[in-house]
Amino acid sequence: xxxxxxxxxxxxxSAGGLFSFRRRSLSxxxxxxxxxxGKPYDLLVYGATGATGKRTAQYLLKNAPPELKWGIAGxxxxxxEQVREELxxxxxxxxxxxxxxxxxxGDTSDEVAKAARVVATTVGPYTEFGEPLVKACCEHKAxxxxxxxxxxxxxxMIDTYxxxxxxxxxxxxxxxxxxxxxxxxxxxxxxxxxxxxxxxxLSSVTTVIEEAxxxxxxxxxxxxxxxxxxxxxxDPYGLQKDYPDPEKVxxxxxxxxxxQHVPEIDMYGIPFFLSFVNTRVVRRSASIFASERPTQSxxxxxxxxxxSSKFLYKEFLGLKSKTSAYVGSAVVGGLFxxxxxxxxxxxxxxxxxxxxxxNSWKPKEEMVEEGRSKFVLVGKTDEVQPRTLVAEIxxxxxxxxxxxRLLAEASMMVALEKKDLPAHxxxxxxxxxxxxxxxxxxxxxxEKADW
Numbered sequence: 429x430x431x432x433x434x435x436x437x438x439x440x441x442s443a444g445g446l447f448s449f450r451r452r453s454l455s456x457x458x459x460x461x462x463x464x465x466g467k468p469y470d471l472l473v474y475g476a477t478g479a480t481g482k483r484t485a486q487y488l489l490k491n492a493p494p495e496l497k498w499g500i501a502g503x504x505x506x507x508x509e510q511v512r513e514e515l516x517x518x519x520x521x522x523x524x525x526x527x528x529x530x531x532x533x534g535d536t537s538d539e540v541a542k543a544a545r546v547v548a549t550t551v552g553p554y555t556e557f558g559e560p561l562v563k564a565c566c567e568h569k570a571x572x573x574x575x576x577x578x579x580x581x582x583x584x585m586i587d588t589y590x591x592x593x594x595x596x597x598x599x600x601x602x603x604x605x606x607x608x609x610x611x612x613x614x615x616x617x618x619x620x621x622x623x624x625x626x627x628x629x630l631s632s633v634t635t636v637i638e639e640a641x642x643x644x645x646x647x648x649x650x651x652x653x654x655x656x657x658x659x660x661x662x663d664p665y666g667l668q669k670d671y672p673d674p675e676k677v678x679x680x681x682x683x684x685x686x687x688q689h690v691p692e693i694d695m696y697g698i699p700f701f702l703s704f705v706n707t708r709v710v711r712r713s714a715s716i717f718a719s720e721r722p723t724q725s726x727x728x729x730x731x732x733x734x735x736s737s738k739f740l741y742k743e744f745l746g747l748k749s750k751t752s753a754y755v756g757s758a759v760v761g762g763l764f765x766x767x768x769x770x771x772x773x774x775x776x777x778x779x780x781x782x783x784x785x786x787n788s789w790k791p792k793e794e795m796v797e798e799g800r801s802k803f804v805l806v807g808k809t810d811e812v813q814p815r816t817l818v819a820e821i822x823x824x825x826x827x828x829x830x831x832x833r834l835l836a837e838a839s840m841m842v843a844l845e846k847k848d849l850p851a852h853x854x855x856x857x858x859x860x861x862x863x864x865x866x867x868x869x870x871x872x873x874x875e876k877a878d879w
Contacts, residue, residue: 467542467543467544467545467570468497468528468543468544469497469498469499469528469530469543469544469545470496470497470498470544470545470546470843470844471488471496471497471498471499471544471545471546471547471548471839471840471843472498472499472500472501472528472530472540472543472544472546472547472548473485473488473498473499473500473501473548473549473550473839474501474502474532474537474540474547474548474549474550474551474561475501475502475549475550475551476500476501476502476508476511476550477502477504477507477508477510477511478550478551479828480550480575480828480831480832480835481500481502481550481551482511482514482515483828483829483832484548484550484832484835484836485500485511485515485527486515486518486832487832487833487836488836488840489515489518489519489522489525489527490519491836491876492836492840493840493844495844496840496843496844497526497528498527498528498843499527499528499529499530499543499544500512500515500527500528500529500530501529501530501531501532501540501543501544501547502531502532503531503532503533504531505529505531508529508531509529512527512529515527530543530544535560536560536563536564537560537561537563537564537565538564538567538568540561540564540570541561541564541565541567541568541570542564542568542570544570545570545571545843546570546571546572546573546839546842546843547561547565547570547571547572547573548573548574548604548835548836548838548839549561549572549573549574549575550574550575550832550835552574552575552576552578553578553581554574554576554578554581555578555580555581558574558576558581558585559581559584559585559588562585562589562600563588563589565598565600566589566592566593566596566598566600567592567596569596569597569598570598571598571599571600571601571842571843571846571851572598572599572600572601573601573604573835573838573839573842574601574602574603574604575603575604575605575607575831575835576602576603577603577605577607577608577702577705578661578705579660579661579663579666579667579704579705579708580659580660580661580666581602582602582603582667582858583660583666583667583669584660585600585602585858586667586670586858587670589858590670590857590858593856593857593858594855594856594857595856596856597855597856598856598857599842599846599851599854599856599857599859599864600857600858600859601838601842601858601859601860601861601864601865602709602858602860603705603709603860603861604834604835604838604839604861605830605831605832605834605835606702606801606823606826606827606830606831606834607702607705607706607709608702608705608706608709608710608860608861609834609838609861609869610801610803610821610823611635611706611707611709611710611743611803612706612709612710612713612860612861612862613861613862613865613866613867613869613870614633614635614803614805614819614821615630615633615635615710615713615734615741615805615807615862616713616862616866616867617819617867617870618630618633618805618807618817618819619734619807620867621807621817621819622807622809622810622817625817626809626811626815628809628810628811629733629734629735629736629739629809629810630734630735630739630807630808630809630810630817631735631737631738631739631740631808631809631810631814632739632740632741632742632807632808633710633740633741633742633805633806633807633808634688634690634697634741634742634743634744634805634806635706635741635742635743635744635803635804635805635806636690636693636695636697636743636744636745636746636803636804636805636806637700637743637744637745637746637801637802637803638695638746638802638803638804639800639801639802640745640801640802640826641798641799641800641801661704661705662704664680664707664708664711665678665680665708665711666708667708667709667711667712668708668711668712668715671712671715671716671718671719672719674711674715676738677711677714677715677718677733677738677739678711678714678715678738678739678740678741679738679739679740680707680711681707681740681741681742686754686757687750687753687754687757688742688744689750690744690746690806692806692816692818693746693804693806693818694748695746695747695748695804696746696747696748696749696750696752696753697742697744697745697746697747697753698744698745698746698747698753698756698757698760699744699745699757699760700743700744700745701760702743703743703744706743707741707742707743709860710741710862711739711741712860713860713862713863714733714734714739714741716859716860716863717733717734717863718733718734735810736810737810745760746804795825797825797829798825799824799825799826799827799828799829800822800823800824800825801822801823801824801825801826801830802820802821802822802823803820803821803823804818804819804820804821805818805819805820805821806818807819833873833876834873837869837872837873837876838861838865838869841865841868841869841872842864842865845868849864849865849866849868850863850864850865850866851864851865
């Protein structure tokens with residue numbers, strides 16, 4: 429017996445973001461501004477002179493409520509002032525808008541963390557450039573969000589600054605973009621629906637990316653190169669090491685595989701290059717929900733876990749043709765193996781990384797504007813005779829268009845609504861979008877689908 433849950437839109441609307449889904453009752457919540465705690469800004473976008481940072485700032489300029497005091501931050505005052513003028517010229521009446529500037533200096537990011545309650549950073553590769561800001565935020569009590577898709581960086585930051593984040597009540601959220609919000613929150617949405625509809629959990633969720641086209645820049649490729657050769661990126665349970673019994677809570681599916689048929693939607697899955705991070709983030713969420721820490725209310729038969737046994741999460745790139753899937757799997761799998769072997773050599777890895785950094789590029793604007801992505805999630809209930817739930821998420825350009833919107837909305841929620849979010853009950857620490865923000869973010873994205 430199958431049940432289709434309507435995370436599906438009627439189609440793409442205008443040129444705006446579409447992360448649309450239907451729920452039977454969308455709750456509304458008033459925005460409550462938290463105390464300033466002596467800091468001049470509620471939110472700073474760090475890296476605003478880059479392509480993604482500039483898009484994030486532009487989104488805030490168009491969509492931030494008037495009570496949010498936000499600004500841009502970086503290393504160069506001259507470049508930041510130029511970006512501010514470009515931003516002001518991009519909207520009607522923008523020349524009068526107050527956009528603050530904070531300049532960091534030296535090898536630290538103390539000035540940025542001292543100036544804001546929340547910092548959203550787009551500066552990657554994070555393995556190379558991310559640690560100083562994480563350190564500064566944990567020291568100076570600023571909540572932190574980023575776009576990293578580097579599991580090795582996440583693991584190192586958790587091990588190094590996890591205790592300090594807890595002690596200083598700092599919320600740290602990695603992966604607040606295309607990787608890994610759609611996967612992480614899509615799974616949580618299905619878990620909540622299973623609880624409401626069937627009063628049970630989900631034993632597995634399979635995500636199929638039916639469409640993913642748009643622009644990709646050198647920063648993304650550089651991040652993959654930096655992360656790909658690190659053992660912490662290859663460990664399927666790497667992001668769960670600080671929680672007990674990860675292999676009892678979740679089951680890992682191999683990253684490299686052949687073709688997987690998903691009969692519920694009649695699609696054939698092949699390796700997807702972002703699954704190596706998305707699967708690990710989802711599994712970390714499962715471990716956090718299964719732990720004894722206070723979380724949002726998704727209790728199933730008295731348990732906060734996704735299911736009563738092991739939770740299995742799989743993620744594929746989907747193709748409709750079986751023949752195309754086998755050809756695609758051979759090509760992609762071979763490419764993964766070849767790149768993986770090359771990245772094991774530190775010499776080759778460093779040469780490739782330097783080549784990308786020295787010849788940086790960003791996608792053409794028309795590629796971003798025409799970009800589209802579609803996720804279909806298939807959940808199986810944790811029952812003797814499993815039932816099926818299917819959800820669909822439609823988005824615009826995954827690399828720049830939606831990523832900037834996802835980061836901006838998540839950051840605004842942490843800045844203005846933290847007392848109403850699971851993050852408040854959790855206390856300080858390194859969490860995930862699903863465990864710290866929850867599906868309210870999906871509702872927010874749905875409300876602002878046309879921007």
